[in-house]
Amino acid sequence: MSKIKVAIIGCGTIANNAHIPAYMNNPDAEIKYFCDIIPEKAEAAVKKYGCGTAVVDYHDILGDPEIEAVSVCTPNKMHSTISIDFLKAGKNVLCEKPAARTLSEALEMQKAKHETGKVLNIGVVNRFNAGVNKLREMIQSGEFGEIYHIYVSFRAHRSIPGLGGAFTDKSIAGGGVLIDWGVHYLDIVMYCMDDPKPLTVSAKAFSKLGVDMKNYVYEGMWSEETKDLNGVYDVDDFVTGFVRTAGPTISLNGAWAQNIGVSETYIDFLGTKAGARLQYGSDFTVYTTACGGLVSLKPKFTPNAHFQNEIDSFVRCIQTGEKLPSHIDKAIITATMMQAMYDSSEQNREIVLG
Numbered sequence: 343m344s345k346i347k348v349a350i351i352g353c354g355t356i357a358n359n360a361h362i363p364a365y366m367n368n369p370d371a372e373i374k375y376f377c378d379i380i381p382e383k384a385e386a387a388v389k390k391y392g393c394g395t396a397v398v399d400y401h402d403i404l405g406d407p408e409i410e411a412v413s414v415c416t417p418n419k420m421h422s423t424i425s426i427d428f429l430k431a432g433k434n435v436l437c438e439k440p441a442a443r444t445l446s447e448a449l450e451m452q453k454a455k456h457e458t459g460k461v462l463n464i465g466v467v468n469r470f471n472a473g474v475n476k477l478r479e480m481i482q483s484g485e486f487g488e489i490y491h492i493y494v495s496f497r498a499h500r501s502i503p504g505l506g507g508a509f510t511d512k513s514i515a516g517g518g519v520l521i522d523w524g525v526h527y528l529d530i531v532m533y534c535m536d537d538p539k540p541l542t543v544s545a546k547a548f549s550k551l552g553v554d555m556k557n558y559v560y561e562g563m564w565s566e567e568t569k570d571l572n573g574v575y576d577v578d579d580f581v582t583g584f585v586r587t588a589g590p591t592i593s594l595n596g597a598w599a600q601n602i603g604v605s606e607t608y609i610d611f612l613g614t615k616a617g618a619r620l621q622y623g624s625d626f627t628v629y630t631t632a633c634g635g636l637v638s639l640k641p642k643f644t645p646n647a648h649f650q651n652e653i654d655s656f657v658r659c660i661q662t663g664e665k666l667p668s669h670i671d672k673a674i675i676t677a678t679m680m681q682a683m684y685d686s687s688e689q690n691r692e693i694v695l696g
């Protein structure tokens with residue numbers, strides 16, 4: 343079987359840290375194009391990985407019949423347009439998270455997927471994480487009893503990315519900590535619980551600590567190379583919310599920055615027989631009782647390279663036609679919840695979804 347030819351659109355952090363190395367490790371894939379609007383970034387990738395051609399405008403490769411798979415690794419603003427253009431050109435797409443800036447853009451992507459019949463997966467990489475899958479298995483097999491509430495915390499002390507750049511400009515990113523980090527956490531909740539229908543959403547998103555960019559004090563800043571203190575900062579750096587679903591209720595607090603000097607990034611699943619705390623990106627602890635006493639334990643599982651698993655699964659699903667758990671139809675549920683949270687915050691009221 344000939345190798346699947348791939349195009350990488352956007353040669354920044356996530357492309358270099360995850361997508362490109364994973365394709366390079368996959369024996370069934372071959373990168374044909376590195377595309378970035380900054381020519382030096384595309385050229386640097388060609389040089390670094392020793393393959394492919396550098397391209398500045400993705401339109402130039404839409405018509406290449408050899409290309410079967412595309413990774414969209416650009417800022418959120420371009421997710422929808424680029425993904426739809428490639429789907430309509432007959433290509434299979436893996437688009438980074440969040441699906442898009444707004445629910446309506448995500449719905450357009452879903453529509454294009456269904457019209458073209460090509461693959462559209464979103465980079466909800468935790469669905470390919472062995473620890474998350476072990477926890478999901480235990481939840482689904484009833485080991486926790488009824489899970490009635492889930493508490494989500496994605497709070498950092500000072501972790502606003504690239505102030506004034508693509509991450510803090512709402513017109514580019516669609517939002518701040520909720521859409522950037524919250525998307526992963528809500529996605530894990532929905533995946534583990536098998537998508538209970540969201541019913542009502544209440545939330546408040548605050549833009550407080552980063553807005554005075556020149557006086558924002560921090561120890562470290564990811565995406566710092568995109569910092570522009572004359573740029574825009576109009577996104578949430580703290581969010582709090584409450585969701586009723588057809589299953590458990592969900593409460594959440596998220597902070598890119600807060601005046602509390604700890605980072606707490608975990609999800610608590612509260613069940614009638616047992617509970618679990620999943621440390622984001624790591625393992626989980628189960629709390630229960632046995633022999634009249636309190637017990638806590640850490641279930642064993644073999645950790646995996648989840649980005650590699652995500653890319654391998656994408657390549658495989660193009661060959662087999664299998665529907666992956668990261669399919670756009672799943673991502674739409676989280677996009678619906680996040681949109682309702684932003685709407686609730688703006689309108690100062692609860693949003694009823696169904």
Ligand SMILES: NC(=O)c1ccc[n+]([C@@H]2O[C@H](COP(=O)([O-])OP(=O)(O)OC[C@H]3O[C@@H](n4cnc5c(N)ncnc54)[C@H](O)[C@@H]3O)[C@@H](O)[C@H]2O)c1
Nearest residue numbers: 352353354355356377378379380415416417418438439440
């Ligand atoms: N799955 C994860 O855990 C994870 C982690 C980090 C980032 N991301 C997502 O990946 C995306 C990119 O984030 P990043 O940190 O790599 O950003 P980045 O700024 O490092 O890289 C984005 C690149 O896209 C390029 N670009 C912009 N517009 C383009 C266009 N029209 N055509 C081609 N290239 C274009 C930029 O020049 C830049 O090099 C975001 O959507 C982000 O949310 C996901």
